[in-house]
Amino acid sequence: MKKYAAIDIGTNSMRLLLAGIEENSIIHRTKEINTTRIGQAVDQGGFITEEGMERNLQAFQDFVKKAKEYGVEKIFAIATSAVRDAKNGGDFVQAAFDETGILIEVLTGKQEAEMGYRGVLMGLENSDVETLVIDIGGGSTEFILGKGTDLQERISENVGAVRITERIGEEGELQETVEKIMKTTFNRLKKKKIQQLIGIGGTITTLAALHQELDPYDMEKVHNYSLGLKDINSIKEKLTGLTIEERKKLKGLHPKRADIIVAGVAILQAIMKNLAITSITVSEYDNLEGLMYKNLQLTIL
Numbered sequence: 001m002k003k004y005a006a007i008d009i010g011t012n013s014m015r016l017l018l019a020g021i022e023e024n025s026i027i028h029r030t031k032e033i034n035t036t037r038i039g040q041a042v043d044q045g046g047f048i049t050e051e052g053m054e055r056n057l058q059a060f061q062d063f064v065k066k067a068k069e070y071g072v073e074k075i076f077a078i079a080t081s082a083v084r085d086a087k088n089g090g091d092f093v094q095a096a097f098d099e100t101g102i103l104i105e106v107l108t109g110k111q112e113a114e115m116g117y118r119g120v121l122m123g124l125e126n127s128d129v130e131t132l133v134i135d136i137g138g139g140s141t142e143f144i145l146g147k148g149t150d151l152q153e154r155i156s157e158n159v160g161a162v163r164i165t166e167r168i169g170e171e172g173e174l175q176e177t178v179e180k181i182m183k184t185t186f187n188r189l190k191k192k193k194i195q196q197l198i199g200i201g202g203t204i205t206t207l208a209a210l211h212q213e214l215d216p217y218d219m220e221k222v223h224n225y226s227l228g229l230k231d232i233n234s235i236k237e238k239l240t241g242l243t244i245e246e247r248k249k250l251k252g253l254h255p256k257r258a259d260i261i262v263a264g265v266a267i268l269q270a271i272m273k274n275l276a277i278t279s280i281t282v283s284e285y286d287n288l289e290g291l292m293y294k295n296l297q298l299t300i301l
Contacts, residue, residue, distance in 0.1 A: 001022050002021045005066075007078070009083060011081045015032065017029060017288035019289075032063070036059045039162050039163070042085055053095070060104075078104065081112075089106060115290035115294060116144060117133050118293045118300060121300040123284065124198065128147065131146060131147065131197075131198060132197050133146075140157060143155040164178065165262075175269055190274070194275065194277065199268070203265065205284065206261060208282040209252030210252035227280050239261060
């Protein structure tokens with residue numbers, strides 16, 4: 001068995017995938033997350049803060065160390081919305097390379113979307129129908145429509161749980177704001193015959209964990225879990241009735257996500273409402289697996 005690692009530096013969190021590969025398939029995988037929030041204030045000021053830079057460089061070094069201790073042959077790394085939008089994103093990439101020797105690939109929105117879709121295919125039970133994959137991140141939301149390996153649409157919107165929370169706060173008209181920004185995307189997707197909706201990213205996996213009151217988080221119980229719009233509305237109502245400190249005590253909700261979860265759920269509600277979709281299936285296969293696929297040409301179907 002050959003071992004590899006993949007690191008994803010998102011707006012809200014940094015994630016590590018350690019994977020064992022045999023015959024072009026992942027036979028063993030573990031994931032770890034660190035809520036490093038590199039995108040804090042990027043939407044407002046345009047720069048990764050000094051604190052954010054230091055915090056994320058340390059987290060990146062820690063993940064690289066863990067990967068090497070696992071015995072990996074290679075470490076792949078990507079960065080998404082916050083790093084690509086920040087004026088000093090290149091400085092972070094260079095500093096990380098200087099410290100670890102690992103080159104971080106900064107993805108475009110469309111590259112991020114496609115990588116997420118490829119990862120989802122690796123864990124999807126039925127890929128022979130029109131499938132819309134959505135990835136609600138901290139800084140952006142990706143939409144990928146396809147059937148099997150045939151991709152039809154790749155759309156990236158600068159709407160994410162951190163970005164929207166910083167922009168208008170929880171007291172603002174979250175869902176209405178999202179609908180206004182994404183109107184063109186919704187109109188485009190309404191014309192498609194979407195047969196299943198798959199969700200990846202922290203907002204959606206957190207909803208699955210909250211609904212099951214998972215403590216600790218269980219990747220296997222989250223993967224392929226189905227949530228109805230009624231379930232999502234009920235969770236949102238419960239969350240909005242609690243303070244951030246009260247939310248931190250909920251089973252299934254990571255304390256560092258308590259301040260942005262409501263905005264993330266509002267984005268999901270807007271998507272499902274405008275596309276007239278009543279249920280979503282949660283995937284624990286995402287752009288980390290997609291990154292492995294890209295670099296190792298793994299089997300996905």
